[in-house]
Amino acid sequence: xxxxxxxxxxxxxxxxxxxxxxxxxxxxxxxxxxxxxxxxxxxxxxxxxxxxxxxxxxxxxxxxxxxxxxxxxxxxxxxxxxxxxxxxxxxxxxxxxxxxxxxxxxxxxxxxxxxxxxxxxxxxxxxxxxxxxxxxxxxxxxxxxxxxxx
Numbered sequence: 001x002x003x004x005x006x007x008x009x010x011x012x013x014x015x016x017x018x019x020x021x022x023x024x025x026x027x028x029x030x031x032x033x034x035x036x037x038x039x040x041x042x043x044x045x046x047x048x049x050x051x052x053x054x055x056x057x058x059x060x061x062x063x064x065x066x067x068x069x070x071x072x073x074x075x076x077x078x079x080x081x082x083x084x085x086x087x088x089x090x091x092x093x094x095x096x097x098x099x100x101x102x103x104x105x106x107x108x109x110x111x112x113x114x115x116x117x118x119x120x121x122x123x124x125x126x127x128x129x130x131x132x133x134x135x136x137x138x139x140x141x142x143x144x145x146x147x148x149x150x
Contacts, residue, residue: 004139020128027121032061033084036071037091037122038129043072044095047133048143060148083113087122094126 006014024034035058042050058068070077074088090110093102110119 002140002142006141009139017128017131020124024121024125024128027118027125029118029121029125032058032063033087034125035061035063036084037087037125039068040071040074040088041091041095041126041129042133044092045130045133045137047136049136049141049146050129050133052143053146056146056148060150086110086113090119090122091126094123095130 025031035054039051039054039058042054055068064079067079070079074080074085080088086109089106090102093106110122114122
């Protein structure tokens, strides 16, 4: 059962978060890559609602089922490009923050595939899905009800 329903959420809260999502869409980053990151981070954070949502979004884009089912173990598979691997590694590191800055080897690898502007947008996208995950884990929105709209 939901702790906080959509109707209970303060007016404007989701709209401001959606504005950030729209800003991320202007980044020029591949939407499929962003969705892969969102799904992986949601898996790490154990957010059932967001896992359901981003799995469905990726299926809607005809993402390969083998890649979807292997995302949780992406490091052990050959199904992801070097660019995707760099982004996934960066996203995981940024999600599981420690008291230290992002490791140089991880940053240097991401820098070989992405510009500083793109790294800025990747960082924002990672923090954004972490925010959504934390909200959904607090509110307990029911997974399985999400419908792809576009």
